[in-house]
Structure formats: C-alpha cells, structure tokens
Amino acid sequence: MIKALFGGLAIAIVCALLGPFLVLRRMSLLGDGMAHISFGGVALGILLGINPLICAFVFSVIGALFVQKYITKNENADAAIAVILSTGVGLGIIIIGLARGFRTDLFSYLIGSVLTLSTTDLIIIFSVLIIVLLYIFKFYKNLVLITFNSELAYLSNSKTKIINSIFTILVAMGVVISIRAVGILLITALLVLPTLSAIKVSNSFKKTLIISVIFSVIAMIVGIFISFYLNVPPSGVIVFILLIIYILTHFYK
Amino acid sequence: MKNNILEISDLYFSYNNENIFKGISFEIEEGDFVAIVGPNGAGKSTLMKLILDIIKPKSGTIKIFHKKYSELKNKNLIGYVPQRVTIEKTFPATVSEILSLKGKFDKKILEKISISNLFNKKYMDLSGGQQQRVLIAFALISKPKLLILDEPTVGVDSKTQKDFYSMLKEINKNNKITILLITHDVGVIPSVAKKVMCINHNLCCLDHAKNTNEVLKQVYEEDITIHHHDHSHHNHN
Numbered sequence: 001m002i003k004a005l006f007g008g009l010a011i012a013i014v015c016a017l018l019g020p021f022l023v024l025r026r027m028s029l030l031g032d033g034m035a036h037i038s039f040g041g042v043a044l045g046i047l048l049g050i051n052p053l054i055c056a057f058v059f060s061v062i063g064a065l066f067v068q069k070y071i072t073k074n075e076n077a078d079a080a081i082a083v084i085l086s087t088g089v090g091l092g093i094i095i096i097g098l099a100r101g102f103r104t105d106l107f108s109y110l111i112g113s114v115l116t117l118s119t120t121d122l123i124i125i126f127s128v129l130i131i132v133l134l135y136i137f138k139f140y141k142n143l144v145l146i147t148f149n150s151e152l153a154y155l156s157n158s159k160t161k162i163i164n165s166i167f168t169i170l171v172a173m174g175v176v177i178s179i180r181a182v183g184i185l186l187i188t189a190l191l192v193l194p195t196l197s198a199i200k201v202s203n204s205f206k207k208t209l210i211i212s213v214i215f216s217v218i219a220m221i222v223g224i225f226i227s228f229y230l231n232v233p234p235s236g237v238i239v240f241i242l243l244i245i246y247i248l249t250h251f252y253k
Numbered sequence: 254m255k256n257n258i259l260e261i262s263d264l265y266f267s268y269n270n271e272n273i274f275k276g277i278s279f280e281i282e283e284g285d286f287v288a289i290v291g292p293n294g295a296g297k298s299t300l301m302k303l304i305l306d307i308i309k310p311k312s313g314t315i316k317i318f319h320k321k322y323s324e325l326k327n328k329n330l331i332g333y334v335p336q337r338v339t340i341e342k343t344f345p346a347t348v349s350e351i352l353s354l355k356g357k358f359d360k361k362i363l364e365k366i367s368i369s370n371l372f373n374k375k376y377m378d379l380s381g382g383q384q385q386r387v388l389i390a391f392a393l394i395s396k397p398k399l400l401i402l403d404e405p406t407v408g409v410d411s412k413t414q415k416d417f418y419s420m421l422k423e424i425n426k427n428n429k430i431t432i433l434l435i436t437h438d439v440g441v442i443p444s445v446a447k448k449v450m451c452i453n454h455n456l457c458c459l460d461h462a463k464n465t466n467e468v469l470k471q472v473y474e475e476d477i478t479i480h481h482h483d484h485s486h487h488n489h490n
Contacts, residue, residue: 024345151305151333151335152391156354199343199345202345205346205347205350
C-alpha cells in the first residue's frame with residue numbers, strides 16, 4: 001500500500017505536469033496513441049521475456065516521433081495518432097494470438113496495477129519524476145512559448161526543435177510509468193482531465209500547472225484508498241474521481 | 254552611403270515542384286517602412302519565412318545586417334509579428350506571462366502600445382486588436398532593429414486598424430525601427446509606409462509609397478486606384 005501511494009503520487013505529478021502542454025496544443029490524444037502503441041511493445045516484451053515497460057517505452061518513443069514528424073509536414077496530429085494507435089493494438093493482438101491466448105499479466109497492463117508496484121518500479125517512476133521536474137523547470141518558458149506559437153518559439157530559441165523532441169520523449173516516459181497506475185486504456189484520463197479541470201478554475205498558466213497537479217494527486221491518493229478497501233481496480237476509481245472533479249469545476253465562477 | 258538592413262539576391266524557392274520565386278532581388282534600407290503587397294498565394298508569407306530562416310531557399314542569398322540569419326549572434330535584432338495566433342481557446346496564460354516568456358521587459362513598451370491595462374488579463378479574453386498589440390509588444394521587448402509583420406490586422410475593425418498603423422508609423426519614426434509589413438490594406442500604404450513592394454512570384458518591385466497605384470497595376474495587371482475616404486466625421490451607432 002505504501003509503495004502504491006508513493007508510486008501513484010509520482011505518476012500523478014508527472015502526468016499533471018505534462019498534460020497542459022499536450023491539451024493546450026490540441027494533442028490530447030497523443031498520450032492515448034502512445035499508450036496504445038505501448039500495448040504492442042508490452043505484448044512483445046512479454047512474448048520475448050524482455051521487461052515489457054522497456055519495450056513499451058521504445059514503441060512509445062518511435063510512435064511519438066512519427067507523430068511529430070507528421071505534424072511538421074501536415075499540421076494535423078489526428079491522422080498520425082490514429083496510425084500509431086492502430087499499429088500498436090494490431091501488433092499486440094497478433095502477439096496475443098502467437099502467445100496462444102490472453103494472459104493475465106498482459107491484462108494487468110491494460111487496466112493498471114498500482115497496488116502491485118515493486119521497489120524497482122518505484123525507482124524507475126521516481127527517476128522519471130525527477131527528470132520531468134528538472135526539464136520543465138529548466139525549459140518552462142520555451143515549452144509555454146511552443147504551446148503559444150511554434151514560429152515565435154523557434155525564432156526565440158534555435159534549439160526549439162530539440163526541446164520539443166525531448167519533451168515528446170518525456171511524454172513517452174510518462175505514458176509508460178502511467179501504464180502501471182491506470183493501465184493503457186485509461187492513460188488519457190490521467191493526462192487530460194486534471195488539465196481540463198484546472199483550466200476552469202485558474203487564471204494563469206502557472207496556476208493551471210499547479211492546480212492540475214493538486215487535482216491529479218487528490219484523485220490518485222483517494223482512488224488508491226477507496227480501491228484498496230473496496231477491493232476494486234484502482235484505475236477505474238482514480239479516473240472516476242477525476243471525472244467528478246472535472247464536473248465540479250464546471251460550477252466554479 | 255546607404256545602410257542596408259536586408260539584402261536579397263537571386264532568390265529561388267520552390268514548393269511541391271512549383272516555383273514560388275525565380276531569382277528575385279531587392280534591398281531594404283535602415284529606417285525604411287516597407288508595405289509588401291501581392292495577390293493571395295504570391296509568396297509574401299513565404300518570403301518572410303525565408304528571411305527568418307524558418308524555411309530554406311533553393312538558392313540565392315539572404316543577408317540581414319550584412320550576415321546570414323544563422324550567423325547573427327543577436328537574433329533579437331529581428332522582431333516578428335505573425336498573423337493571428339491560432340491557439341486553443343482555453344489557453345490560460347495572461348498577457349504578462351506571455352510577455353515574460355521573452356525576458357525582462359520595459360513597461361514603457363506596454364504604455365507605448367497601450368496595453369498597460371491588459372497586463373493581468375488572459376490573452377484569449379482580449380479582442381483581436383488587443384491580441385495583435387500584445388504580439389507587437391512581444392516583438393518589441395528585445396528592442397529589435399527590424400520588425401516584420403505578417404498581415405497583422407486580419408479580422409480587426411477599421412478604427413483599430415487605423416490606430417494600429419498610426420502606432421507602427423510612430424515606432425518607425427521615433428524608435429528608428431525598420432518595418433516590413435505584409436498587408437492587403439492597400440488604402441493605408443501612402444499615408445503610413447515610406448515604400449511599397451509588390452511580390453508576385455517572379456515579379457518583385459520596390460518603389461516609393463506615393464507610387465502605390467502604379468505598383469499595384471504591375472502586380473494585379475489591372476488599373477487599381479486607391480481612393481482615400483475620411484470616415485472620422487461619420488456617426489456610427
């Protein structure tokens with residue numbers, strides 16, 4: 001339970017910090033696309049006996065960079081996200097067939113299993129948290145400017161493309177660690193809902209980030225406790241609490 | 254001896270196998286206020302992106318302050334105001350947050366651009382004209398010597414347009430900032446700009462603003478005459 005709380009807390013903070021930069025660039029579904037292509041990576045990892053999260057990370061990064069390249073040429077992420085999403089799920093289904101059936105450990109990646117986090121998982125999760133915190137702290141202005149207008153961002157800093165590419169890799173890392181908390185099917189909720197709720201009640205970008213983190217942490221901690229005592233999967237409870245928060249923020253004036 | 258801020262020589266650019274520019278050349282002097290006109294698809298915005306090194310030419314040279322853009326040590330010498338920024342409606346940043354992305358700024362800039370009272374408002378809550386003023390303030394923070402504006406008054410009402418151009422004229426005159434302004438508002442050119450440049454793929458001509466009618470005739474290949482109307486005495490309900 002303690003590992004679940006600490007791990008969940010870190011995952012909540014990572015997703016809440018990355019979310020605004022995706023949602024406000026109209027790339028809410030990028031996390032979903034990355035999660036679904038991770039499904040292919042996870043399945044391949046289980047089949048080959050390699051750490052599934054490492055495979056998931058590789059697939060996720062390749063998918064994200066593909067989407068980024070596509071946007072550069074076409075300025076529309078939807079189609080590219082659909083491509084990587086379909087590829088990942090299709091590959092995963094083929095591998096399930098090769099593995100002769102639907103295995104329990106693959107299912108846990110679909111719906112998450114934060115209550116079963118190991119010490120190794122915690123080390124990876126907190127490493128990602130530190131990297132994301134440092135990166136956003138260092139490149140905050142660049143990331144906000146990219147969100148505002150990519151041309152102005154490029155003119156202000158010639159390293160904008162690199163900064164953006166590294167951010168995409170961080171999103172892939174965030175997606176992969178989130179698979180452990182809420183599973184592939186519900187990652188989008190963790191990336192998107194805290195941001196959408198925070199926007200309703202904040203009056204600046206900085207406050208949106210902070211409030212997004214607060215909402216995400218509340219949902220994660222409360223969700224883990226409730227799921228523990230009711231003996232239900234935590235991912236569903238966490239997402240349900242995020243949804244309640246989202247609805248409540250609509251009444252804020 | 255003239256001091257050229259911008260020198261373009263024998264510029265070629267093509268996109269999707271279509272030639273946009275075939276060997277255009279021109280120079281812009283320091284302190285000029287050049288209005289750039291041309292039909293839709295003529296390559297005006299493309300030219301600005303080539304100048305700003307956002308896209309690369311097929312051949313030819315572009316020099317700003319006598320150097321290639323990539324060789325400039327201080328890229329803040331160039332300010333750029335894009336067409337309306339198309340961002341998510343819920344973008345929560347305030348005007349002060351956006352301006353601070355460029356660095357520390359002199360509040361006198363805000364007063365000059367008349368946006369001091371908008372400091373703590375969200376950018377997306379502003380009117381079109383106010384948003385454009387914020388973009389100009391953003392460009393001016395780094396004290397550029399060259400300011401490039403790409404159709405900055407799209408979707409803005411005529412009164413706001415008039416104030417906007419007056420402000421640009423003042424910036425050009427008082428702050429000695431060279432201005433390149435892409436615009437379809439041909440009526441304002443003679444009263445605001447010093448020079449007019451027409452762009453239409455291979456055609457590129459630069460002339461004094463008082464000769465705007467002749468320049469437009471070359472670009473559009475028909476007789477276009479600007480009539481200036483003074484609406485200041487009309488009552489608008």
